[in-house]
Amino acid sequence: xxDAPAVLELRGITKQFxxxxxxxxxxxxxxxxxxxxxxxxxGAGKSTLMSILYGLYTADSGQILMDGKPVTIASPKHAIELxxxxxxxxxxxxxxxxxxxxxxLGQEPTRDGVLLDYDAAAKRVRDLSESFGLAVNPSARIQxxxxxxxxxxxxxxxxxxxxxxLILDEPTAVLTPQEAGELFEIINSLKEQGKSIxxxxxxxxxxLEIADRISVLRRGKLIETIPREGATEAGLAxxxxxxxxxxxxxxxxxxxxxxxxxxxxxxxxxxxxxxxVRGVTFEVRTGEIVGLAGVDGNGQSELIDALTGLxxxxxxxxxxxxxxxxxxxxxxxxxxxxxxxxxDRHRRGLVLDFNLxxxxxxxxxxxxxxxxxxxxxxxxxxxxxRGLLSEFxxxxxxxxxxxxxxxxxxxxKVVIAREVxxxxxxxxxxxxxxxxxxxxxxxxxxRLVEQRDxxxxxxxxxxxxxxxxxxxxxxxxxYEGRIVAEFPPDVSEEELGFAMVGGRRSEAx
Amino acid sequence: MTEAxxxxxxxxxxxxxxxxxxxxxxxxxxxxxxxxxxFLTAVFAFLMGGIVVAATGHNPVNVYKAVFEGxxxxxxxxxxxxxxxxxxxNHQVWFxxxxxxxxxxxxxxxxxxxxxxxxxxTGLAVAFAFRCGLFNIGGQGQYLMGAIVGVYVGSRFVDxxxxxxxxxxxxxxxxxxxxxxxxxxxxxxxxxxxEVITTIMLNWIAYWAGSYLFYRNGPLQNHQDVSxxxxxxxxxxxxxxxxxxxxxxxxxxxxxxxxxxxxxxFYIILNRTTxxxxxxxxxxxxxxxxxxxxxxxRNFVIAMGISGLFAGLAGAIDILGWQFRLGVLDVQVSNVGxxxxxxxxxxxxxxxxxxxxxxxxxxxxxxxxTRSLDPNIFPPQLAGNLALMIQALVxxxxxxxxxxxxxxxxxxxxxxxxxxxxxxxxxx
Numbered sequence: 001x002x003d004a005p006a007v008l009e010l011r012g013i014t015k016q017f018x019x020x021x022x023x024x025x026x027x028x029x030x031x032x033x034x035x036x037x038x039x040x041x042x043g044a045g046k047s048t049l050m051s052i053l054y055g056l057y058t059a060d061s062g063q064i065l066m067d068g069k070p071v072t073i074a075s076p077k078h079a080i081e082l083x084x085x086x087x088x089x090x091x092x093x094x095x096x097x098x099x100x101x102x103x104x105l106g107q108e109p110t111r112d113g114v115l116l117d118y119d120a121a122a123k124r125v126r127d128l129s130e131s132f133g134l135a136v137n138p139s140a141r142i143q144x145x146x147x148x149x150x151x152x153x154x155x156x157x158x159x160x161x162x163x164x165x166l167i168l169d170e171p172t173a174v175l176t177p178q179e180a181g182e183l184f185e186i187i188n189s190l191k192e193q194g195k196s197i198x199x200x201x202x203x204x205x206x207x208l209e210i211a212d213r214i215s216v217l218r219r220g221k222l223i224e225t226i227p228r229e230g231a232t233e234a235g236l237a238x239x240x241x242x243x244x245x246x247x248x249x250x251x252x253x254x255x256x257x258x259x260x261x262x263x264x265x266x267x268x269x270x271x272x273x274x275x276x277v278r279g280v281t282f283e284v285r286t287g288e289i290v291g292l293a294g295v296d297g298n299g300q301s302e303l304i305d306a307l308t309g310l311x312x313x314x315x316x317x318x319x320x321x322x323x324x325x326x327x328x329x330x331x332x333x334x335x336x337x338x339x340x341x342x343x344d345r346h347r348r349g350l351v352l353d354f355n356l357x358x359x360x361x362x363x364x365x366x367x368x369x370x371x372x373x374x375x376x377x378x379x380x381x382x383x384x385x386r387g388l389l390s391e392f393x394x395x396x397x398x399x400x401x402x403x404x405x406x407x408x409x410x411x412x413k414v415v416i417a418r419e420v421x422x423x424x425x426x427x428x429x430x431x432x433x434x435x436x437x438x439x440x441x442x443x444x445x446x447r448l449v450e451q452r453d454x455x456x457x458x459x460x461x462x463x464x465x466x467x468x469x470x471x472x473x474x475x476x477x478x479y480e481g482r483i484v485a486e487f488p489p490d491v492s493e494e495e496l497g498f499a500m501v502g503g504r505r506s507e508a509x
Numbered sequence: 510m511t512e513a514x515x516x517x518x519x520x521x522x523x524x525x526x527x528x529x530x531x532x533x534x535x536x537x538x539x540x541x542x543x544x545x546x547x548f549l550t551a552v553f554a555f556l557m558g559g560i561v562v563a564a565t566g567h568n569p570v571n572v573y574k575a576v577f578e579g580x581x582x583x584x585x586x587x588x589x590x591x592x593x594x595x596x597x598x599n600h601q602v603w604f605x606x607x608x609x610x611x612x613x614x615x616x617x618x619x620x621x622x623x624x625x626x627x628x629x630x631t632g633l634a635v636a637f638a639f640r641c642g643l644f645n646i647g648g649q650g651q652y653l654m655g656a657i658v659g660v661y662v663g664s665r666f667v668d669x670x671x672x673x674x675x676x677x678x679x680x681x682x683x684x685x686x687x688x689x690x691x692x693x694x695x696x697x698x699x700x701x702x703x704e705v706i707t708t709i710m711l712n713w714i715a716y717w718a719g720s721y722l723f724y725r726n727g728p729l730q731n732h733q734d735v736s737x738x739x740x741x742x743x744x745x746x747x748x749x750x751x752x753x754x755x756x757x758x759x760x761x762x763x764x765x766x767x768x769x770x771x772x773x774x775f776y777i778i779l780n781r782t783t784x785x786x787x788x789x790x791x792x793x794x795x796x797x798x799x800x801x802x803x804x805x806x807r808n809f810v811i812a813m814g815i816s817g818l819f820a821g822l823a824g825a826i827d828i829l830g831w832q833f834r835l836g837v838l839d840v841q842v843s844n845v846g847x848x849x850x851x852x853x854x855x856x857x858x859x860x861x862x863x864x865x866x867x868x869x870x871x872x873x874x875x876x877x878x879t880r881s882l883d884p885n886i887f888p889p890q891l892a893g894n895l896a897l898m899i900q901a902l903v904x905x906x907x908x909x910x911x912x913x914x915x916x917x918x919x920x921x922x923x924x925x926x927x928x929x930x931x932x933x934x935x936x937x
Contacts, residue, residue, distance in 0.1 A: 310799060331802035340800070348800040353793040358786070362801035371783045378781075 005067070007032050007196050008053075008084075008165055013062035015048055022048040023059070024220045030165060030196045035187060037199045037211035041240055041437040042407045044217040046200050050167050053198075054086050055079040085158025086167040089174070091150050095143035099136055100125045103157045128159055133189040148179030152186065159195075166190065167198045172206055173435055176296055176463065184210050202240070202437040204233045205466075216240055241439045251449045254473035257286035258321075260457035261307075261426045266316030268302040276302035278481035279316070284426065284457040289448060291472030291489075292461040295500050299481035300461050301343065304430050307459075308340045309333035320426055334363050339424025341415055343431040343461070345408070349415040352404030356394070357385035359403045360418050392417035393443070409440035416447055427451050430461045445471060465493050465500075547855050547862065547907070551869065554902035558895055565891060572887045572895075579881030580872035581617030610754040617881050619754040619761040623831060625871030627652070629768040630823035631849025632867050633775050634690070634816040636858040638704070640779060641812035642792040647693055647708025649846025650715035651686040651817040655824025656843075657719055658685040660835040661729060663743030663828060671746045678747055679767075679825045686821015687814045689715065694813030698806030704813065712846075719840035731834075739836035749830040764826035769864075771819060776860040778815070788812050820846060848874075851900050854907040873899060 008030040015023040023045050030036050040046045051057045053064065055073040064071050066082060073079050076086075093102050104121045111117040125138045134152045142150060151171060158166055168187075172180040187197060187210055201207050207214055208231060215225040216239040223239045237245040261284040268277035276299040284290045294300055305311035307318055309330040318325045323336045342348040350359050361370050361381050369380050385399035394413045396406045403411065412432070419427065429448055433441040448471060452458050462468050468475055469489065477485040477499040485499040559569035577583060584606065593604040610616045631648045638645035659682035666674060689711055696702040722729040724738045731739050754760035779785035790798040791808045799805050823845060828835060848870055855869070856862030875881055877892035887895075 308800075329802075329804070330799060331804070334802045342800060347794075348797050351790050351794045351797045351801075354790070362790070362797070365786050365801075366783045374783050376781055376783055376786060 005032060006030060006065075007067060009063075009065040009068075010049070010053065011063040011065065013049060013052060013059045013064075015045075015052060015057060016060050021220045023052070025062070026217070026220075026222045028215060028222070028225075030198060032196055033191055033194050034212040035191055035197045035199050035210055037201060037207040037214045038217065039201060039204075039207050039214055039236060039240060040217035041202060041439055042409055044240075045220040046217055047169070048220075049217070050086070050169065050198065050200060053079070054084060054167065080161050080163070083162055083164040084167065085155075085161060085163025085165065087151065087154040087158060087169065087171060089169045089171075091154050093142045093150055093153060096141060098139050098141055099145070099153050099156075100138040102142055102153055103160050105157075107161065124160070125156065128156055132156075132159065132186065132193065134186055146179070147174050148176070148182060151175070151179075151183065155186065155190075163195070165196045165198070167200070169200045170202070171199070172201065172203065177465070178295075180206070204236050204438065207236070208233065218242055237438050240437070245438055245442055249445045249449060249470050251471075252453070254288045254452065256288040256473070257455065259283045260286050260321055261459065262317070262319040263307070264317040264319075266303070266306060266318065267314040268299070268306040268311060269314050270302050275314070276481055277306065277313075280478075280481070280483055282476055282483060284459050286425075286455045286457050287452055288473040289452050289458040289460055289471050291468035291475045292459060292478055293465065293468045293475055293496055293500055294463075294478035296463050298478050300430070300478060303478070304340070304343070304428055304461060307333070307428060308338055334422075337425035339419040339422060339427040339456075341412075341419050341427070341429040341432050343434070345411050345415050350403040350411055352402070354403055355400045356389065356397060356403060356406075356414055357381040357399040359414055360385045360388055360399075360421075362418060363422060388417040388421055389414075409436045412436055412440065412444065416444060420447060420451060424456065426457045426459070428459045428461070431463065432460070433462075433464070433467060441467075465496055469493060469496065547857060547866070550855060550903055550906040553906055554899045557902055558899045561898065562887070562895065567887055575883050575886040576873070576876035576892070576895075578614065578876075579617055579878070579883070580621045580876035581614050581619070581881075582621070582872060582876075584612070584614035584618045587612075587614065608753065610758075610760075616754065616758070617875060620759065620878075620881065621868075621872045621875040622753075622761050622765055623759060623871075624875050625867050626765045626768045626830070627823035627827050627845045628848055628852050628867035628871050629864060630771055630819045630826075631846045632852030632856060632863040633771055633849075633860075634686075634818075634820035634823070634846070635849045635853035636856065636863050637775060637779075637788075637819065638690075638812055638816040639853060639858045640792045641788045641808055642795065643694070643697070643704050643809065643812060643816075645690065645693070645708055645813065645816045646705050646850065647690060647711050647817070647846070648820045648849040649844065650708065650712035651689045651820035652824040652846040652849075653712075653715040653719050653840060653843070654689040654817075655682040655686040655821030656828050656832075656835055656839075657715075657722060657729075657824070658682040658821070659825035659828040660740045660743060663747035664741035664834075667744040667746070669744075669746060674744065674747045675749060675829060678743075678829055679822065682825030682828075683818045683821045686824060687818035690817020690820065691810050691814035694810040697813075698809045704809075716840060719835070720837050723835060723837050723840065737836070738838070740834050742834045743828065747829055748833065749826060759831050762826070762830035764830040767822065767826055771822065772860045772864050775819075775863075784811065820849070823849075848900065851904050851907075855903050870900065 006029040010026060010028040013023050013026045014021065026045070026049055028049065038046050038049070048057065052059045053073065055075045055078050064073060071082060073082065094105070100118065100122045103125050109117045109120045109124065122138045128134070129136055129138070134156055136145070136149050136152045136156070142153065151174070155166065171183060175183060187199070190197060199207070199211055208228060211228050213225060213227050214231055214236065216223040216236060218240060263283065264281050266277055266280045267275060270276040280303060282290070292300065302311060306313045309325065309328045309332060313326060316326065320336050320338065325333055325336055328336065346352060351362065357378070358381065361384070364370055365376065369377060370384070371377055382399045389399065392413045394406070394410050394417065396410050403414065406414065416432070432444050432448065436444065448458055448460065460468065460471055469491065472489050475487040475489065475491060475496065476483050477487070477496065479500060479502050484502065487496060555573070559573065562569040562572050587607060588605055589607060591604045591607045592601040593608055594601055608615065610619060631652055634648040634651060635645050659678050662678040662681050666677070669677070693704045693707040693711060696707050697704050721727055723740050724730065725735065729740050731737055731741055749762040749764050751760035752763050779789060787798065787803045787808050788811070790801060790803055791805050795805045827845070832839065852863055852866045852870055856864070856866035873896050877896040879889035882889055882892045
């Protein structure tokens with residue numbers, strides 16, 4: 001492997017943005033048929049480096065060599081001509097067009113020079129997808145296929161344009177664990193056929209699973225490039241963050257107290273009127289974290305919505321500390337002491353066009369001292385925000401910064417700051433670390449344990465098995481709208497994963 | 510609690526303080542666009558209007574100069590030593606401009622301000638709904654309801670004292686407009702009916718209601734002369750006081766202060782009250798607002814109600830300020846509410862923007878009217894179309910806002926010298 005020639009070499013790449021060095025003399029090379037992972041926290045300079053490689057930015061200094069020859073990459077079009085393909089985190093596909101149409105877009109095979117030769121196009125797409133094991137139906141419309149399949153279409157698009165080097169920008173961020181597994185198989189098959197892959201990520205376990213070599217960036221500098229053999233999660237985390245990171249959450253044994261949140265035989269319908277939650281009964285006591293595991297789409301969202309007053313349950317009861325909230329509005333649930341870290345901070349958690357101060361009073365703007373008789377007190381908001389932002393170590397802006405201009409991790413900190421500062425008695429955390437890097441994940445986990453130790457009832461809903469196992473004091477498994485199993489926290493991930501796909505259903509029904 | 514965890518943030522090491530994230534850039538362009546694009550929009554619209562004027566064989570520079578003078582804006586360029594009356598006293602103080610409306614310029618200016626007054630209010634009617642994420646096409650219907658109620662109250666209760674009568678008429682007319690707007694908001698909140706559809710339908714209901722009420726033998730038709738499809742005149746006591754010009758020749762009335770007050774109220778409601786906070790939250794992200802405990806439906810009703818209130822107010826002060834009566838013809842040809850859409854869009858739904866855009870359209874309408882424009886320079890029948898055309902072009906360009914931003918960025922990219930990407934990167 002070490003002898004394989006470098007198809008791509010970046011030498012001393014430096015990029016200065018006003019105020020800061022985004023890339024500081026970075027050396028990076030990619031060999032034929034290897035997966036080279038680029039690891040780093042949000043804002044470490046990964047995207048800048050890849051944007052330079054893909055022709056979106058021009059480096060201030062440094063050299064790019066392909067097959068040993070220096071090249072200048074002026075635009076993405078130029079990069080594609082050189083055989084570099086990029087799969088962005090957010091797909092650039094046209095939903096109403098078919099897979100084939102999307103793939104050939106801009107480079108359509110034609111009949112008589114004018115007419116689109118759809119059959120020829122479909123055949124080439126099929127050939128490509130077969131040779132790389134990228135199963136996808138060429139005539140399906142993009143809007144009808146899953147996110148995992150859309151990603152394959154993006155990869156096929158790059159391959160169709162002759163990519164020899166593929167840049168995958170946080171490819172697993174949008175995937176379910178199963179889809180991620182399938183993606184890794186695809187990556188391995190691409191590798192076997194001589195493609196070289198840059199795999200951008202901030203997830204340590206993934207990188208250790210798929211990469212041949214790992215480069216770690218921190219604050220614009222290359223910290224190290226190491227082979228996978230001998231690399232450990234702890235070591236990588238230290239390089240990434242620059243200090244020791246606790247990957248396992250440190251916590252004392254739980255001391256559960258009274259029943260705080262009680263859910264009885266709850267039935268909730270989804271937007272189409274189908275039963276998404278089918279008779280769920282559970283309780284969360286003070287001083288414990290109950291983890292709700294499950295594959296996405298098994299009723300988690302509807303259950304959370306019902307608990308927080310955002311969706312009216314069809315039947316059943318929700319009780320917090322004796323208050324019946326079965327038919328409560330969102331406002332009533334908030335007033336009863338419900339805290340909610342929503343699963344999608346862009347759709348729900350923040351008003352991106354509001355500044356941070358405005359976002360931090362989203363629940364309590366109507367209360368003294370934030371307002372008085374309907375008149376708001378912006379000065380008080382700013383003071384409140386300044387305190388919270390420093391307490392929760394939110395970086396990248398002050399109280400008057402727009403919410404949308406923060407990075408994901410800092411946005412999540414704002415959401416958590418707001419929810420925790422309201423001192424709720426029940427805290428529902430839905431996917432609280434989605435899309436966050438290790439430093440931020442550690443922060444969120446520590447906060448959740450802190451809330452538990454302060455005597456709150458915490459309900460953690462997550463798709464990440466590891467997160468559920470390491471944080472929870474009890475684990476419930478939601479499958480097809482029912483709780484099918486309950487586990488103590490020392491359950492193995494295998495057993496839990498088996499239950500999540502309905503493996504032990506007979507016991508709980 | 511957190512002190513041990515993370516190293517202290519410093520400016521150089523904090524990537525977010527420089528990172529030109531997409532969101533940050535877009536925010537910058539939107540802020541810059543806040544002043545630049547409406548200005549460019551207006552300039553482009555006038556340029557294209559000028560091309561059409563040239564195509565008709567007239568000199569666009571002369572025509573625009575005539576429109577400018579027709580709007581009375583040249584009045585500001587004649588300085589001198591003049592005097593102005595102090596209100597409520599017999600004293601006079603020195604003033605920079607000649608306020609006598611015996612000059613054409615001053616008279617034209619009063620007419621421009623007279624036209625601007627309702628445009629401010631109908632512009633606000635559209636802008637307020639916009640801030641709640643609603644497109645209020647119904648300004649016209651809400652304006653008509655205000656005018657109808659205004660003329661009814663103004664022509665009854667003839668024995669009332671001046672101020673109570675004016676206040677009563679304005680209050681009831683505004684409430685009528687508010688109710689008309691709130692219907693659309695309620696339908697949206699209750700059954701999800703789209704406000705564009707419902708407000709258009711409500712416009713037609715108001716249109717035919719007005720036509721019926723003042724038509725011959727209609728319930729509110731003139732009592733003196735039953736041959737004319739027009740309302741009774743409002744009582745003298747219900748007239749808004751003239752503040753500038755000869756009342757016999759349509760003087761500027763005190764309604765302009767109401768309009769300016771409404772601009773201030775608009776700003777204060779949005780930025781200094783919990784109501785405004787809710788409205789803006791719903792406008793930016795209804796799902797997040799709902800999550801925050803805000804009732805989205807309630808805000809739809811309130812925002813449309815306040816929108817309708819502004820429009821109804823416009824109807825009332827047009828009646829009480831200078832029309833004094835309302836005819837079937839007035840109901841059918843009026844389009845003040847629709848121009849309000851252009852005003853709000855050009856003014857970017859802000860108080861200052863709406864005020865300036867209303868002044869621009871007020872000047873344009875007055876400057877191209879048959880009364881003000883010199884027919885030797887440009888035929889008045891063409892001039893009216895010129896005003897409509899510029900108005901339409903503004904709407905078109907405002908809709909193309911993002912396109913302008915896109916072209917702006919593309920232009921920078923194209924001019925980018927190799928290796929010198931820096932200039933384009935600066936988030937400024």
